[in-house]
Amino acid sequence: MNNYSSWREVIEDEAKKPYFKKVMQYVDRQRTVKNIYPLRKEMFSCFQKCPLSKVKVVIIGQDPYYGEGQAHGMSFSVKEGVKIPPSLQNIFKELKEDIGIKELPQSGNLERWARQGVLLMNTSWSVEKGKPASHSNIGWMEFTENILKVLNNLDKPLVFLLWGSHAQKVGKIITNPIHLKIETSHPSPLSAHRGFFGSKPFSKTNEFLQKNSQDEINW
Template sequence: MSWNDFFIKNSKLINHILNQLKTTYYTPPLEEIFAIFKYIPLEKVKVVMIGDEPYQKSCDRSDIAFATRNSTPPLLLKRIFQNMESTVTSFKRPIDYHLDQWLKNGIFLCNFCFTRPVVDTIPFHYYLLWEPFINNLVQYISNHHSVVFLLFGSKAISLRKSINEIKSSVVEVPHPINEYTKFKNSKCFIKARELAGEIGFIFEW
């Protein structure tokens, strides 16, 4: 199984999404929407981190979820690093924030919505547009591969129903901004490593 197989099986759905996007101004640009699939092959995936949507500020956005091309991490990423620094003894903050080392370590980074409109807020119908795709994606990954899913916030957590937990494990993570206190005390990154060990593999942040 491969990403190519996944895209072939979901070609009609993907074409529908892209056709809907033609009527809106959105980010990231078309050529970057599915960039994550070029960075990491399916068989190399160990951890899947899922957030809500791309960053609101254009200066923060990257072709990879959670990552940024900016020299200063957005608040979401900053809080993730702070949590890791306080709980994962081996963690060292990366030199830049494109998170290339995470990708090399088998950490697949994506959002519930792979795009967002170029406005201050993201309308509810955007989640409805991307929901079938992201559900199919987590189902495909978990049916063919044993991984650990970290689901950040309520939207991502709603995907749990589509994950095959016979093969994979799930960590529900309070949103680092909207539920900061709960996130701060969650020890989610330690839990992810422990679950990975139970499945039978080791990874580094």
């Protein structure tokens, strides 16, 4: 059991560690010569939108979108007015099949999920324009694992949706038996047909929350 009451406390603790300082210095240096996403002020927006005390579901992706104007610090989400990327289109398709919504969402902004307790995090927290996984080996994994350790230690049952091999690898940190892990392929067009489609993550999540006396997510 940990004593953290807010994400601010968690981040402040991490920020003191040498590895984190090294990662942030690297990313900041890269920003001076390359296009790095998301913007520095938006890198950790998933924590702002979903306070620690409200987390019920954790969706773990790979790294931020690498196209201009897409990534804004929440996995799979894009801002209002931005074209919905293929991975998110597939997420919405599965959502429609799973819980029977009448039409696909028109907005790719997933803040509406975050406000209900869905933490949208990636395994990497920055990326170079046009180069997927370009920052996957700079030290972000330690940060991601430390965030998951905090969540693993919570005594409230959580659901972890581990989409893709990167998410599943880091998801091994989740060992507390009160939590539910749902592991599938990544929803990208390259791999969605290998297990993501038909996995029914949204209904399974709500069934688990209901069983544990928590409000369901209005997907």
